[in-house]
Amino acid sequence: TNDNQTTFDIIIVGSGAGAMASSIVASDHGLSVLVVEKSGKFGGTSALSGGGIWIPNNDHFKAKGGQDSYQQAFDYLKASTENRVSDSRLHAYLTHAPEMIRYLERKSRVRYAVAEKYPDYYPHLEGSLAGGRTLDPEIFDTTCMGDEVENQLKASASTLLMGKIAWTARDAHKAMARERGWRLLLLKLIMKYKLDFGQRRKTRRDRRAALGSSLVASLRQSMTDRNIPLWLDTDFTDIVFSQDRVCGIEVVRDGEKQTLNAKLAVIFASGGFEQNQKLRDKYLPSPSNVKWSATPPGNNTGAALEAGIRAGANTDIMDWCWWSPTVKVPKEDKARGLFAERAFPGAIVVDGLGKRFVNEAAPYLEFGDAMYRNNAATDGKSLPAWVIFDANFRFNYAMGPFMPAQIQPDSRLPKGWLNTLYWKADSLDELAKQIKIDADGLSHTVERINRFATTGVDEDFGRGSNVFDRYYGDTNVKPNPCLAPIVKGPFYAMRIEAGDIGTKGGLLTNEHAQVMNTDNMPIAGLYAIGNCSASVMGQSYPGAGATLGPAMTFGYIAANHIAKDI
Ligand code: FAD
Incomplete structure (x- = not known):
């Protein structure tokens, strides 16, 4: 390929993990592929992520003696998705996900290991497993990438x-x-x-990449092995049709308008719309703020979604994000997700009334949803919410950007953080006053949780009562690894927002990843994968890796489907 070529078999919009996986499969079918990325760095949110993929019935787990089956996974996914997703798409996912990763591990540089202890997120549902469905990227040595490694979006400090x-x-x-x-x-x-x-x-x-950074680097190098071009600073703006078929895209490349031709298909893999405040206001529950998102600023603004809608596409699940509570750290360009630390013993989350409203250890999607529900129930007193902990917790555990005080005492925290990111007081009353929440409510809540910590039973929300909660609990704390009393001053509060790690709704696709129009017919030549498509997980988050697993699997499915047509 040369840089002036304008006609390809397939053009893929976006350069996250789904896009790259798809480009590799398409290229292996002998097709010419171009990947276009609007920003100056490739990898998108995928590059900053944990890189985990949720692949039920995968070979890695079985090789270690794990037990799983298609049927068990189907029962679980069916229960999780509560009839929001067609059986044919669930079937496509569960059939092709293990195949997709087997293919990539055989043919490309992508390598995974099974996270045997990482439980599914809904342990109470039939078909769930206590571990084995989430795969975690192996370390990838980026030396082979040469200078190309500099073009990859850098992992957030928080994942290192x-x-x-x-x-x-x-x-x-x-x-x-x-x-x-x-x-x-x-x-x-x-x-x-x-x-x-x-x-x-x-x-x-670090020359060794891990998590999403490893995934994206290994995919990018596998593209380089195949000479698949990836154009940075190339912004998709619209679809080009010839009769009723998609035949190309319009882009602005390095500031100039250009039409690129796709002989067979265009695959949208350009992420959700979480970085577009107007679209958030239109579709997501209110209030919602682009600044609460943990995704890269400016990247995913929903261009493919809007172009798809203009072209007659149907959409679904538009009012959901992959919710995650986040904290805004001063001077950082995006918010940080609180994934694990809510389960650590000795931190609780309260609303403006000083009351708990959810099992703090709940999966991040459910936690975010609970923030909105509680906000509606309390007449707007749950956004923001506050995580409260004491000096014992502070000494032993991380929280948001804090390392445990035994490693990073308060004196070593950046100056601008006090009274913007966190608050600190000698008594709970004083702390409540500082953050303007109900002091009596807080004191009552702390009394209750301290009692629960002794008995080991959270009578209000059941925290620590299931295998998922306990995954991030402290195994040394008894009787409940997720509960400890809040007793020793100084006391701390950190402000948390109803953030996200991407939107979940988008263009409705069928089991082949083809975009469907409002008459429920595929739009010829148009595919969508990842967060620009309506999630195959519906409104649920069944396990760690349930966003990247489908992005890569439907990327694999799309490439195979396009190749079958020729
Ligand atoms: P992205 O990876 O964001 O890629 C989209 C790309 O398209 C971007 O580079 C963007 O710039 C580009 N683009 C957008 N518009 C255009 C345009 N008009 N023209 C050209 N290019 C365009 N999920 C998991 O499954 N497992 C995890 O372990 C996990 N951990 C996470 C940890 C963190 C801290 C965060 C923030 C998220 C995590 N997620 C995880 C969520 C996951 O990263 C995202 O859901 C996923 O990366 C979305 O993939 P995507 O391909 O749809 O979008």
Whole structure:
């Protein structure tokens, strides 16, 4: 390919994990593929993510003696999605997801390991497993990428050990749950980083990529192996039709308008609309703010969604995000998700009345949804909400951008954080006054949770009563690894928002990832995958990796479907 070529078999819009996986499969079918990315960096939210993929019935788990089956996964997914998604799409996902990852591991540089202990998010539903369906990327050495590694969107500091060292989700979990040997593990990881003298002389960037960064780097290098072009700074603006068939796209490339021709198909893989305040206001529950999102600013503004709608496409699940409570750290360009620390013992979340309203350890999607529900029930007193903890918690555990005080005491926190990101007081009453929430409510709530910590039973929300909650609990804390009393001053509050890690609704697709029009017919030559399509998970989040797993699987399905037509 040369840089001036304007005709390809397939053009893929966006450069997240789904887009890249799709380009590899299409190229292996002998098709010419172009990937266009509007920003100056490839990888999108996928590159900043955990990179986990939820693949029921996968080979890795089975190789380790794990038990899973198509039927069991189908029962679970059916129960999770509550009839919001057609059986044919659920079937397509469960059939092709294990196949997709088998293909990539055989043919490309992508490598995964099973997270045997990571439970499905709804342990109470039939067909759920206590671990084995989530796959976690192996470490990827980026040396082979040469300078191309600089074009990849950098992982957020929050996903790296001490803000700079690559670690797998399995290692991070071991450290957070303080499992046996966690200190030695940390020491090893730190030494490995420090002893990489060649790299340390040049940069603080770890040459070893983990999580979403590993996934995207390994996919990008697999594209390079196949000479698949990826154009940065190329902004999709509209679809081009010839008769009733999509035959290309319009882009603005390096500031100039251009038409690119797609002989067979266009695949939208350009993410959701979470970075577009107007579209948020139109579709999402209110209030909602682009600044609460943990996704890269400016990337996913819904261009494909709007173009699809103009072309007659149907949409679904438009009022849902992949919700996650987030914290806004001063000077950081995007919010940080609170995924794990809500389950650590000794931190509770309260609303403006000083009351708990949800099991803090609940999956992030349910937690975000609960913030909105409680906001409606309390006449607007749940956005923001507040996470409250004491000096014991602060000493032992991480919270948002805080490392445990035993590693990072308050004196080593950046100056601008006090009274913007967190508040601190000698008494709970004083803390409540500072953050303007009901002091009596808070005191009553803390009394209750302190009693629950002793008995081990959260009578209000059942926190710590299931295998998912306990995944991030502290195994050393008894009787309930997710409950500890809040007793020792100073007391802390951190402000949390109803954030997201992407929107969930979008163009409605069929089991082949074809975009459907409002008459329920496929729009010829148009496919959509990832967050610009309505999620195959409906309004649910059945397990870790339930956004990237489908993005990559439907990318694989789309490429195979297009190739079958020729
Ligand atoms: P993206 O990966 O965001 O890619 C879309 C790309 O399209 C972007 O680069 C964007 O710039 C580009 N684009 C947008 N508009 C245009 C246009 N007009 N023209 C050209 N290009 C365009 N999910 C999981 O399944 N597992 C996890 O472990 C996980 N961890 C996460 C951790 C964090 C901290 C966050 C924030 C998210 C996490 N997620 C996880 C969610 C997941 O990252 C996203 O849902 C997923 O990456 C979305 O993939 P996508 O391909 O749809 O979009």
